[in-house]
Amino acid sequence: MPFANFKFPEGILDHARKEEIIHRTTAMFVEYFGEGVRPYTMVLVEEVADGGWGRADETLTLEKMGRGTGKGRG
Template structure:
């Protein structure tokens, strides 16, 4: 069973964007593992809260211009 775990800043993606990422990721894996993998493919998109991780030793918060626009 292919399993993909994507972590993204909370609020960076709309529901539609998450659905598209899941669909396109599944399609890519089917290309590698054949159609038999489709019903067993898991794509998990985890949203990390602002301040929940660091980049270059600084606590990261997503800039407003990068937040999803629903």
């Protein structure tokens, strides 16, 4: 079963953007593996609480990235 897991900072994606990610990822798997994988493809879009992730030993926040609260943007 093809599976993709995307993690984004909480609040930067609205519902339409999440749907787009799911549809485009599914289409990519179908293009690569064939139409038979469509019913078995799982795409998980997770939101991580602000400050709940980091890179290079630094906790990242939307503020540090210059994104403010970012609610509904994406």
